[in-house]
Amino acid sequence: MTFTFRPLDPLQDAELLHRWVTHPKAAFWMMQDAKLEDVERAYMEIAADEHHHALLGLRDGVPAFLMEKYDPAHRELVGLYDPQPGDVGMHFLTPATDTPVHGFTRAVITAVMAHLFEDPAVERVVVEPDVSNKAVQALNEAVGFVADREIQKPEKKALLSFCTREGFLNRHSLAATEVSA
Helix, strand or coil, X not given: CCEXXXXXXXXXXXHHHHHHHHXXXXXXXXXXXXXXXXXXXXXXXXXXXXXXXEEEEEECCXXXXXXXXXXXXXXXXXXXXXXXXXXXXEEEXXXXXXXXXXXXXXXXXXXXXXXXXXXXXXXXXEECCECCCXXXXXXXXXXXXXXXXXXXXXXXXXXXXEEEHHHHHHHHHHHXXXXXX
């Protein structure tokens, strides 16, 4: 699967995002009760923030997933760990579908990680999924994340995890070898 990325347009993309983030399967996104205006406002704030960016992942030109990247020294994890130069925080959301494609979410997180590491300044990706979100923790591990410790954020207990460029490349090369074998 091949994906491309484009900046999210908070007004143009709000209806699509609203469907995605309010779906019951997106419970960990914590926007279940959000109104369209709430989604617009949240992503307008991100668009105006120099330390937080939202992108749509496209498959064949059609929006297929949401990706956010942020500077953990300024957003999300301030005071919860010691950020290192080259750290970037990441969130991603694949929307619920009636016709799931086997391997899609793993392909998405792999594409997201590859996109982040295209920036030579990025040395390590930081994530903080809910401790009860075992599915995303398994995906994170599959692409090279290593769990560090549980942390308490205002909205959740999270599993702080890191993936170095080397860790991702090692896992990505291993996965490619397993697929071709």
